[in-house]
Amino acid sequence: MRIPEGKKIYFSSDNHLGAPTNEASRPREKKFVAWLDDVKKDAAAIFLLGDLFDFWFEYGTVVPKGFVRTLGKLAEISDSGIPIYFFVGNHDLWMNGYFEKELNIPVFHKPKEFTFNDKTFYIAHGDGLGPYDKGYKRMKKVFTNPVFKFLFKWVHPDIGMRVAQYLSVKNKLISGDDDAKYLGEDNEWLIQYSKSQLQEQHRDFFLYGHRHLPMDLDLGQNSKYVNLGDWITYFTYGVFDGKDFELKTYK
Template sequence: MDKGRPIEIKLIPGKKAYFTSDQHLGAPNVISSREREKIFVNFLEQIKHDAQILFLLGDLFDFWHEYKTVVPKGFVRVLGKLAELSDSGVKIYFFTGNHDLWMRDYLQKELAVTIFIEEQTFIINNKSFFVAHGDGLGPGDQGYKRMKKLFTNPVARWFFRWLHPDIGVALGNYLSRKNKLISGEEDIKFLGEDHEWLIVFSKEKLIEKHYDYFVYGHRHLPMDLLIGKDKNSHYVNLGDWVTYYTYAVFDRGNLHLQTFK
């Protein structure tokens, strides 16, 4: 079931919508993260002149937790650039991922970013989009789904907030940085349409309703595949900014995957 009514967007002539995800800033270490952060900030600088909307599809940070008056240290370059884009009129939509699912209202209050914690549909220039980070969607991965329910449980979040930030953030960073995708210990391979959970999920959604584009992060593998009975719907995974430095841009009625160089 769709989460709310579709948000309708009409792009101004000459303006574009950009989609990006999985920067995992903070991992695997400060030096590597800082280098990738600068690259991503350069990307944001490049698009600021023609971007009308920027979709951030989760895991911008490898770990993020907001206490009532404290947020994780660092990331001033990317936060400053996002503030600049927002102040200049670029609309920013942020979909929480599995690494920054404890985001609350800091970016909303400081940067006027709209936060989504679940999937959302959009109509952009008469094209229909189903947008989500992608974690927990589709069949399988029951262990993660149970863990996500625990991590998003209000009682569990309340107890975690009582940890001193030095302890809570250190613990969160330790657990997040054990991610083999980020350390390079896990080789990401396409599993085939019948075994890629997000593709299976998207095909099931098409039975209910047609979407021109399904756009996800999470998988870390850039893909643009035609799916559906008539092969007229696109499954798009945005890849990441750890290995691929890929993003998607919607312009003149079409969505294209691109690599930032």
């Protein structure tokens, strides 16, 4: 993708809309919608790196109630011709065609590489990457198993959503617990994963969400590791103008 003069690529992650309740997250949602309104003025594309919702499950004819401000704004931007790309996170991994059909937004379930103005970007939400977190990987295999999804969809949405939201809010990443603290380069799994990927193939940028902590670190070999932070505590996002990448805070 060539970025036209005066245009930029924007990156955002981890809004967790609906946590701890729809009402409590609404001010954050309005702030995110205001950001979308601002960036659409010069956006060549917008990338959302997962956990936009704290829980999302698509039934055959039903999607979760709420978030109309966000969905409406995404539809408006997509309809205007600005491409939007979505990477599922561990909280909204049960997407099954709604974004593609209703909003014309491609949805990715695995890491994907993009090239902007000769700069290569390795992009993913970040959950389950690398050799660690085996417990989560086992759990994810269960959650993404077609049999499990088939059985869950037969649970009435009022019950299924209530149980899932309760369990989701218990996640420490929402409460801002120790998981949102820098653990040191050797203990940051996504940094170690990026370094292993860098040994196989050069990328200029490795971009992730998931950790809820804004990070922009040099990996060597003219490569950088970037974590976009979140829209709970930091309200940070990434911008690439065709030459330089920058993490910014939305005020």
